[in-house]
Amino acid sequence: MKLLWGFCALLLCFCRATASTAPNIIAEPAEVINQTSAVLSCNLTESTLPIKGSYWLHNGKKIESSETTSNSPYTVLRLEKITFHTGGKYECVFLTDPEVRKTIEVKTLPHVGAYKHSEQGNEKDKAMLTCVSHSYPLPTDWNWFKLEADGSQVAIANGTDKYEIKSTPEKTTLGIHDLSIERDVGEYVCVGTNDIGSGTDKILLRVRSRFAALWPFLGIVAEVIILLTIIFIYEKRRKPDEVNDDDDSGAAPLKSNSTANHKDKNVTSINGCSTC
Numbered sequence: 001m002k003l004l005w006g007f008c009a010l011l012l013c014f015c016r017a018t019a020s021t022a023p024n025i026i027a028e029p030a031e032v033i034n035q036t037s038a039v040l041s042c043n044l045t046e047s048t049l050p051i052k053g054s055y056w057l058h059n060g061k062k063i064e065s066s067e068t069t070s071n072s073p074y075t076v077l078r079l080e081k082i083t084f085h086t087g088g089k090y091e092c093v094f095l096t097d098p099e100v101r102k103t104i105e106v107k108t109l110p111h112v113g114a115y116k117h118s119e120q121g122n123e124k125d126k127a128m129l130t131c132v133s134h135s136y137p138l139p140t141d142w143n144w145f146k147l148e149a150d151g152s153q154v155a156i157a158n159g160t161d162k163y164e165i166k167s168t169p170e171k172t173t174l175g176i177h178d179l180s181i182e183r184d185v186g187e188y189v190c191v192g193t194n195d196i197g198s199g200t201d202k203i204l205l206r207v208r209s210r211f212a213a214l215w216p217f218l219g220i221v222a223e224v225i226i227l228l229t230i231i232f233i234y235e236k237r238r239k240p241d242e243v244n245d246d247d248d249s250g251a252a253p254l255k256s257n258s259t260a261n262h263k264d265k266n267v268t269s270i271n272g273c274s275t276c
Contacts, residue, residue, distance in 0.1 A: 023047035025092065025102035032106040034196050036082055040104050042092035044073035049096040057091040057101075059136075084111035084135035110192040110199035111135040115171075120206040121179050129174040129203045131190035138169035139192030139199075147187040147202075156188075181207045 026043045044051065054075045056066035066077055075092050087108035093101040115130035133139050144165060145153040156174065158165040164175035172192070176184055188203045 023049060023094075023096065023100040025094070025100060027092070027102045027104050029104070031104060032079075032082070034107065034109055038079045038082060038106065040077040040079065040090055040092070040106075042075050042094075042102050042104075044094050044096075044100065047073070047096070047100070049100075052095040054092065054094045057089075057093060058086075059088040079106065082106060082108060084108050087136040089136070105136075107137060107194075107196050108135050109197045110139045110194050112139070112190060112192040112199035112201045114190065114201045114203045116203070117201075118204045118206070120208060121176075122208050123179055123181055123210045125179050127176045127179055127184070127205060127207075129176070129188055129190070129205065130171060131192070131201055131203070132171040133169075133192045133199065135194070135199070137194045137196075139194050140169070141193045142167040142172035143191045143193075144172070144174045145189040145191065147189060153189060176205070179207045181209065 023044060024046045026045060028041045028043075029038070032038045032040075040056075042054075051071045051073060053067070053069040053071075055068065056063045056075070056077045063077070066075075068075070073094070075094075077090065077092070079086060087106045090104045090106060091101050092104075093099055110133050112131055112133050115132060119127055119129055121127035129144075131142075142165070144156040144163075146156060147153060156163050156165070162177055164177070166173045166175075172190055174188065174190070185205060185207050188205060189200055190203070191198055191200045
């Protein structure tokens with residue numbers, strides 16, 4: 001029994017010693033919220049593990065410029081300009097055995113962008129408008145509005161016969177059925193919201209008449225008709241001139257023959273006189 005109690009006491013002391021030397025990383029700041037720049041730092045404390053170096057990760061990808069072979073328990077990463085591209089999860093990693101790491105979140109406002117800023121569809125058809133976001137954190141809520149002529153925004157309700165909205169954290173799509181030139185032409189606004197705030201973008205929708213595709217064909221037909229009319233008029237005017245030219249060319253040989261006969265008579269008369 002005494003042996004058992006002794007073993008338990010030894011085990012307890014070992015656990016306490018291990019706990020007291022367990023690696024602990026103090027990260028500063030704990031998170032970054034909607035800032036334009038920041039300095040991230042990690043300080044490895046309460047560890048007897050040898051350090052062979054350290055580096056930083058951004059969304060799981062190593063930042064090559066941050067890698068070092070220094071045995072320092074302190075590492076710093078400077079973010080000179082924070083945008084939706086540079087937001088995300090940053091991790092400081094110390095090359096110990098085993099590795100130890102700490103995460104710092106850099107949060108930004110949603111960056112919302114239209115997939116295409118101008119869309120067009122045919123009357124009575126369906127149009128699809130799409131917005132996407134690549135910020136961190138991604139939007140947790142999406143909404144659509146239509147801009148009126150007076151500048152006001154009218155919320156678009158989902159699940160009606162006219163509108164259909166499908167959303168994921170990365171993107172949202174607005175489907176507009178039975179397009180109308182009178183009602184549906186205009187600007188639409190997509191709004192993405194996360195726990196930091198909201199971001200927006202606009203899409204211009206144009207609606208063409210159902211017969212719009214016929215206009216190019218009708219234009220070609222009109223050009224052909226005009227061309228044929230010009231050719232017909234030209235031929236009509238050309239034919240009388242050709243007839244007159246033919247008449248003139250037929251009278252000329254007769255005149256030449258008459259002149260020749262007259263010359264022959266003169267020659268005969270002269271020859272007769274010579275005989276006399």
